[in-house]
Amino acid sequence: xxxxxxxxxxxxxxxxxxxxxxxxxxxxxxxxxxxxxxxxxxxxxxxxxxxxxxxxxxxxxxxxxxxxxxxxxxxxxxxxxxxxxxxxxxxxxxxxxxxxxx
Numbered sequence: 001x002x003x004x005x006x007x008x009x010x011x012x013x014x015x016x017x018x019x020x021x022x023x024x025x026x027x028x029x030x031x032x033x034x035x036x037x038x039x040x041x042x043x044x045x046x047x048x049x050x051x052x053x054x055x056x057x058x059x060x061x062x063x064x065x066x067x068x069x070x071x072x073x074x075x076x077x078x079x080x081x082x083x084x085x086x087x088x089x090x091x092x093x094x095x096x097x098x099x100x101x102x
Contacts, residue, residue: 004072007080008064012036014087068079 015035019028039059046056056062063079065072070093 004064004080006028007084008060010084011060011080011087014084014091017091018087018094021091024098031062 016032019031039061042059043056063076067074
């Protein structure tokens with residue numbers, strides 16, 4: 001569970017870094033908060049309103065799963081690791097090529 005918590009934290013941090021580099025203002029925080037809230041309630045809405053199950057894949061919490069009950073599948077771990085690594089590299093690459101003065 002600790003490893004998965006680190007992975008989901010890293011994934012969130014990489015998404016926040018991408019938003020901060022792209023928007024370069026306080027809207028990055030607002031955008032991340034909106035995504036986290038929507039991603040969290042999406043799992044409930046898919047089940048309650050009988051929406052297509054592929055919609056739940058848009059949530060990072062779906063990839064996180066329920067680590068206390070069972071270990072996530074390899075694809076879910078790959079999704080979290082991919083978001084984390086690719087997101088961090090993308091944020092670093094974008095920050096490297098943007099001007100440092102607003």
